[in-house]
Amino acid sequence: MDFQGYVNLVNKACCVMSIKKDKDDIGEIRIVCANDMYKKSMGEDRYHDNMLYSDLVPKDRKFDQFVYDTAIEGKPRHTYVETKALESWTDMILIPLVQDEEYGYCQFMFEFTKDPDPDRLANVNIDTAAEVIKNCAIFRSADNFLVALSSVTENLRKKSDAERCVVIGLQEEIKKVSVLSESIMDGYKPMREILPTIPYEVVTSWIDTVGDSNCVIVSTEADMVALEKRNPEWVKSLRHEEVYSICFYPMFQNQRPIGYLYVVNFDTMRLAEIKELIELTSFFTTSELITYNLMKKLEDMSSLDMLTGVANRNAMNNRVDQFVVDANLSHTPYGVVYIDLNGLKRVNDRYGHEAGDQMLLNGAQIITEVFRGDEVYRAGGDEFTVISFSNEEEFYAKVERLRDKMSYPNDITCAAGSYYAPIGGDIRKAMSIADAAMYLDKEVFYEEHPELKSR
Template identity: 50%
Template sequence: MDFKAIIDSLVSTSCIMSVEKLPDDEIGEIRIVAANKRYKQDFSSYYDGILYTELFPKDRKFEHFVFTAAIKHKQIHTYIEAKVINMWMDQVYIPLESDRDDTGYCIFSYELTEKADPDRLGNVTMDTASSVIKSCAVFRTADSFKSAVDEVVKEIFEKCGAERVSVVSIDEATNGVRYIGGIARSRDEETRGRDIEDIPPDVVKTWDKTIEKSNCLIIADESDMKSLEDRNPAWAKSMIEAGVQSICFVPLQQNRKTIGYLYVVNFDTDRTIEIKELLEHTSFFLAAELANNNLMEKMKELSNSDMLTGVMNRNAMNIRVDEFVSRLELRCRPYGVVFVDLNGLKYVNDKYGHEAGDQMLWSAASIISSVFGDDEIYRAGGDEFTIITTGKSEDEFLDKISKLRDKTTYPSEITMSIGYFYSSGGDDIRIAMRNADILMYKDKEEFYAVHPELKSRKI
């Protein structure tokens, strides 16, 4: 076959690749046997028959594309971000006839764009387009972000013939991952989520680095796994231990920052190209939805958290009280209310400054959390804290009150006046809070009667 005549007739940057077929469909040497003038201009060190790895880094995904076109005779079109050259690449792979059983040939042609071209990104198969549009519609109509993610992964799960599909986000506080949603054939969601969140942060931090020169990680056979072992042995080990034989792993990015990952495990490797296309295009809008959800959660956290002490604020407390008032099932189960007021905060502010007062408030919140850490703790305002505990017996509730008193009774560095009320069920929480408040002020009167020098205000 006159490769030179074929390739010189093409206008776009093009070359002809040869790929060696090894036993068990393993990929052997991949060489560039001929190239047109435009291709040669891009690579000054080019010569006919050159190994492709002499021109650019080894890329298992690229090798799969060449092998699929040259050996399996499937034409491929894909538009990817070529991070090595910081460009987007519109690629076409066209199979060619071969007179050898152990070697296949294909044309590899590409065009470069500096930025992502929406028209090219949208040039996908009807099957992929249908799934992506359906997933977008799910996010517009679902009751919650979680339920939408579950619907989307179910669609991917069915399309890919996978063992499991997962969506995770990066936890900025721990550098680990947070399980968002997924589906698996053999494990329940709670177990699946726990296993994912147990992945060490040190392993998670290597993921981005491992795939930084590509737009996804594809492992379709043992050779791919061995390649990963060379680059990231810890990650490969964790995959093998988890029973991963194949995986398509796509970063979810917002403003070029990875905020999560979408991946399928043990999928139909005969459909690797189609699955890659589906996941990459799903990742575009899924990343946007994840970023929006993260922002909403952050705003909710900020609106409901006390920035000084880290406990919930009065706004969150008011919302919770409204829930108790409006929902019968909440007030019909056992609950306890505790009102706490710091003794001597104004004295500390006046004598040592507001920085010392802030430290006193933070320390007080830490003490309360050490006792009521599994309950709802609110800074109601100033030097006042409110605790709502549910599902505890009266003895358990009173035991916590006793522990708090032991930690905050004079001459402790931080002292508190405490009032409380326990309801076995049915009491209006507003009345419970009023009774706890009365007892707290009574406790405060008794404290200042003994320690008038610390009195912060008229009772």
């Protein structure tokens, strides 16, 4: 067959690719010939006929599988994917051609776009389109991102005939990874139990393993061996959890990873369809996750005291409102502590506000340590409030421990007033009683140490 004459008739970048038939693995893939548009797109000075495609662009196991499916199995393929190595999106079409005893051949056409094209993204098979639209509708109609994400992961797992579908959130700035959502078949160990056993360095290495590709796909043992060469620790954990196939997509915001979406032990006979489904869903899930992270950050900023890291007065007021409207909460035994650091104004006046800020930070750390597991709020200035659901004996033991740690002559001292409501009740009244007790304690302190009182 006149391959060169054939590609010259095509008005898009086009080449003919050959793949060597190999019973054990996907054989070597070469570019038999190409038209002028292909050579110009890829760099005429770098191209020559019958070259290994991997000498022109980075080798990609997913692309290898596509060529194999088309040239050897005779299955036409179309996909529109982000090609990170070329900093573009690529619309690819592969069409089967003839075979001989040693090689299979296919026509490969492509077109680059700098940014994702919505029309091309929508150009998928009808079943995939229906699933993607369904998942988008779930996100758009839900009031709670995590609830919606749970439904989406369930849909993806079932559609992929997978053992599990997982979405992991990644916060690089605080080195935290967490399972945002997962759907698993009955009888399998949840990822929430597996993830804590995987070192953080292994989790972050997944991004480097993806490299210039946009995903990691393992559908055969040969794929797993190839992945093992690049990331042995990851494959070690995969084999330990009896993973034999995975379709894995990272999610990015401004070139930084914010999470992963993947399915495990899926129907590998439907690889192309499942890859397309997971890829498109990850595209929309990324957008939703970015919005969720932003809203959560804004919520944290509105409820956290930026200096000390404990909850702020706004969060305390919201908590009090919850007690007022929630009958079950208001009838739960609880304790309240009002704490006022002694001498903050004196420190500010003598040593400056930086020293005063450090005093507040150190005081908050002591309070948080003593009342570990309880709710600690900075009510304002040098005042802190604690709401505790410990039993009465444990509650007062904590109050005494606080007095030991923050009594004269310790570097940081405080006045404290407490009240325990054994059957619950009006928290506003309990806070008022604790506040009054705190002021009495402060008066006693300055009577005993008048030299420490600010003038």
